[in-house]
Amino acid sequence: xxxxxxxxxxxxxxxxxxxxxxxxxxxxxxxxxxxxxxxxxxxxxxxxxxxxxxxxxxxxxxxxxxxxxxxxxxxxxxxxxxxxxxxxxxxxxxxxxxxxxxxxxxxxxxxxxxxxxxxxxxxxxxxxxxxxxxxxxxxxxxxxxxxxxxxxxxxxxxxxxxxxxxxxxxxxxxxxxxxxxxxxxxxxxxxxxxxxxxxxxxxxxxxxxxxxxxxxxxxxxxxxxxxxxxxxxxxxxxxxxxxxxxxxxxxxxxxxxxxxxxxxxxxxxxxxxxxxxxxxxxxxxxxxxxxxxxxxxxxxxxxxxxxxxxxxxxxxxxxxxxxxxxxxxxxxxxxxxxxxxxxxxxxxxxxxxxxxxxxxxxxxxxxxxxxxxxxxxxxxxxxxxxxxxxxxxxxxxxxxxxxxxxxxxxxxxxxxxxxxxxxxxxxxxxxxxxxxxxxxxxxx
Amino acid sequence: xxxxxxxxxxxxxxxxxxxxxxxxxxxxxxxxxxxxxxxxxxxxxxxxxxxxxxxxxxxxxxxxxxxxxxxxxxxxxxxxxxxxxxxxxxxxxxxxxxxxxxxxxxxxxxxxxxxxxxxxxxxxxxxxxxxxxxxxxxxxxxxxxxxxxxxxxxxxxxxxxxxxxxxxxxxxxxxxxxxxxxxxxxxxxxxxxxxxxxxxxxxxxxxxxxxxxxxxxxxxxxxxxxxxxxxxxxxxxxxxxxxxxxxxxxxxxxxxxxxxxxxxxxxxxxxxxxxxxxxxxxxxxxxxxxxxxxxxxxxxxxxxxxxxxxxxxxxxxxxxxxxxxxxxxxxxxxxxxxxxxxxxxxxxxxxxxxxxxxxxxxxxxxxxxxxxxxxxxxxxxx
Numbered sequence: 001x002x003x004x005x006x007x008x009x010x011x012x013x014x015x016x017x018x019x020x021x022x023x024x025x026x027x028x029x030x031x032x033x034x035x036x037x038x039x040x041x042x043x044x045x046x047x048x049x050x051x052x053x054x055x056x057x058x059x060x061x062x063x064x065x066x067x068x069x070x071x072x073x074x075x076x077x078x079x080x081x082x083x084x085x086x087x088x089x090x091x092x093x094x095x096x097x098x099x100x101x102x103x104x105x106x107x108x109x110x111x112x113x114x115x116x117x118x119x120x121x122x123x124x125x126x127x128x129x130x131x132x133x134x135x136x137x138x139x140x141x142x143x144x145x146x147x148x149x150x151x152x153x154x155x156x157x158x159x160x161x162x163x164x165x166x167x168x169x170x171x172x173x174x175x176x177x178x179x180x181x182x183x184x185x186x187x188x189x190x191x192x193x194x195x196x197x198x199x200x201x202x203x204x205x206x207x208x209x210x211x212x213x214x215x216x217x218x219x220x221x222x223x224x225x226x227x228x229x230x231x232x233x234x235x236x237x238x239x240x241x242x243x244x245x246x247x248x249x250x251x252x253x254x255x256x257x258x259x260x261x262x263x264x265x266x267x268x269x270x271x272x273x274x275x276x277x278x279x280x281x282x283x284x285x286x287x288x289x290x291x292x293x294x295x296x297x298x299x300x301x302x303x304x305x306x307x308x309x310x311x312x313x314x315x316x317x318x319x320x321x322x323x324x325x326x327x328x329x330x331x332x333x334x335x336x337x338x339x340x341x342x343x344x345x346x347x348x349x350x351x352x353x354x355x356x357x358x359x360x361x362x363x364x365x366x367x368x369x370x371x372x373x374x375x376x377x378x379x380x381x382x383x384x385x386x387x388x389x390x391x392x393x394x395x396x397x398x399x400x401x402x403x404x405x406x407x408x409x410x411x412x413x414x415x416x417x418x419x420x421x422x423x424x425x426x427x428x429x430x431x432x433x434x435x436x437x438x439x440x441x442x443x444x
Numbered sequence: 445x446x447x448x449x450x451x452x453x454x455x456x457x458x459x460x461x462x463x464x465x466x467x468x469x470x471x472x473x474x475x476x477x478x479x480x481x482x483x484x485x486x487x488x489x490x491x492x493x494x495x496x497x498x499x500x501x502x503x504x505x506x507x508x509x510x511x512x513x514x515x516x517x518x519x520x521x522x523x524x525x526x527x528x529x530x531x532x533x534x535x536x537x538x539x540x541x542x543x544x545x546x547x548x549x550x551x552x553x554x555x556x557x558x559x560x561x562x563x564x565x566x567x568x569x570x571x572x573x574x575x576x577x578x579x580x581x582x583x584x585x586x587x588x589x590x591x592x593x594x595x596x597x598x599x600x601x602x603x604x605x606x607x608x609x610x611x612x613x614x615x616x617x618x619x620x621x622x623x624x625x626x627x628x629x630x631x632x633x634x635x636x637x638x639x640x641x642x643x644x645x646x647x648x649x650x651x652x653x654x655x656x657x658x659x660x661x662x663x664x665x666x667x668x669x670x671x672x673x674x675x676x677x678x679x680x681x682x683x684x685x686x687x688x689x690x691x692x693x694x695x696x697x698x699x700x701x702x703x704x705x706x707x708x709x710x711x712x713x714x715x716x717x718x719x720x721x722x723x724x725x726x727x728x729x730x731x732x733x734x735x736x737x738x739x740x741x742x743x744x745x746x747x748x749x750x751x752x753x754x755x756x757x758x759x760x761x762x763x764x765x766x767x768x769x770x771x772x773x774x775x776x777x778x779x780x781x782x783x784x785x786x787x788x789x790x791x792x793x794x795x796x797x798x799x800x801x802x803x804x805x806x807x808x809x810x811x812x813x814x815x816x817x818x819x820x821x822x823x824x825x826x
Binding site for chain 2: 010013029030031032033034036038060061062063064065066068069072073077078080081082083084085086087090098102105106109110122123124127128153155156157158159160364366367369370430434436443444
């Protein structure tokens, strides 16, 4: 049916050898394709982390559709309501009134009042000059026992400040009020899955005798509110950094950004910084480092020269991961990333030297529609991440998003084990990657 | 309150309707939006996405480009992609922000066509109407552009099926069953099925058909155009159950003979007092199912219309329901409800609820439960 002028395999503009690639944006932006890998969380999944909360989206029908069905698929429609925006609302001055009245009606109809209500507006409200402050103020007056959180689904503004994902992670903690600090408690902020107990980060916090709090572990609204008292905020995902900064500014807490890394020196620096903040001596990590290296060697022994492909949804540091694997002899052949983050610049330079022929491949480029499963199937590939699994057509993949809760030397050790597991076991890629929000319940 | 829902879903939007209708025709569809429309469409509204290639893209609109009216970015990106991929045509449609910015899609399409030589058309979506509006406009535009030649009618009786998308008929074999029924039971060869299973070149030959079968209200605009342009009559209905397909076949034969259009799906009367089964959904399907249940099972029915629909599709006594509260009220007064499972939370516990997934409402949530009701006994007893 489709005929391309430049031939079946011409991927010019959609992929480039790392030696020739620009940083941080190796590709020209244009029309975008959406690959069917649904594991990364969206703002609905993230918002649902607040226990006993309810979400109300005020948006156009097209925008509502995606968020409502996200909630439906995670079996959470009892926590999701909506107000649709009509063309007339944009011009007749009723935008604010409709949201206030609609939200009030929804709350009155709920079988139980929520402890918090996340009210989302969208791009069109911001373009139309909607007065969100008035809306929130009126609702807070009407329902003083509910914490109202202003939230935003505004992808049109994704390049004009914080992305919707960053904003969501920041607003996730908006109800936290200034209060006396509990020096015995530490928060991990902005994650959507728990950090492994075996990670050095968690072990250090435990060794310091501190209680570790994380929204992913909160079962009640009181658990969640207790996080406001913690004296130290830790973030390690780039998308969570703004959350930690906001809490530092608003609550006067110390914020440590200890980025998830695959560089052993950076890992050690992060852990030393954490130990310092916890007031304990930094342990000797030689053994942990050796364990991680041994695990990589074991994975390499199993995987051999099978190509490894990595995508940006698996980890916020895909370049760093590629560099680590290349340093340890893996044949990393392809990295899927449309842009890279500034933090990855040193790793990018390292990767250029280590594997100059490695291909950087876009995921949204229009040509990628025809580079997916069934067209460019390459068979024997170990993929790290769902998009890499999709584009390579492999059944052997590590099914993680956003780092998968793995951190530090232990994170490297675990990831190597996951790669070994992926090499020896097949998964039903089509079924697995189409489920939304990896780790959430799913009706599919 | 209008436009508000506590717990039910919302129907797919007009942009998804455009993409769904044009998916298999070899064209490039570009939704002018930031990012959400394409993800929503490809995740929830398009079951063909994983296995069947199609050139559906998003423009990745940014705040700056929207405010500054940088249409050249959109035009340049579309022209560049079209040169790479050689689509048969290019369709452009927009989400809410382009609506606010007053983006002129027809002018942009004309510019793209002049630069590429590829037929291009602009559509008037806003992300604020249902899939039916988008699918209707997209199909009408495609028919208008490509069904221009008045071909001689085929020797044997023949028909087009108009208005088929997975949003109404999933991918459970229902469309294939309709095509089989049309050939084997109704006695019409298929010229084209708009737009599942047929290529653009099949649709180009639509004028050779003796009659058109409209299976969703999104097909009416295109059917009206074919009537105006070639005199081809259309008949609205879906051959569900056992006796309604016979009625529909007779209507097709009569229309082919007389040239008069007919709406067997609305040839009912739900205006008398007493409780009825209610069936919310797209009106050609819901009306056909209501007729089928009344004749096959003897249970009085009423179609409920939560979507845009031509008044001709509503039988006396059918009700338009604009929001969740109206649905709740209609369900409470019914003897039973046949509806998508996502309506169940607003059905009172004492009213029997019969699940009938509709992809345009619940997406892929209940695809495994979808029912092919074409030309066969209905699965319910009342």
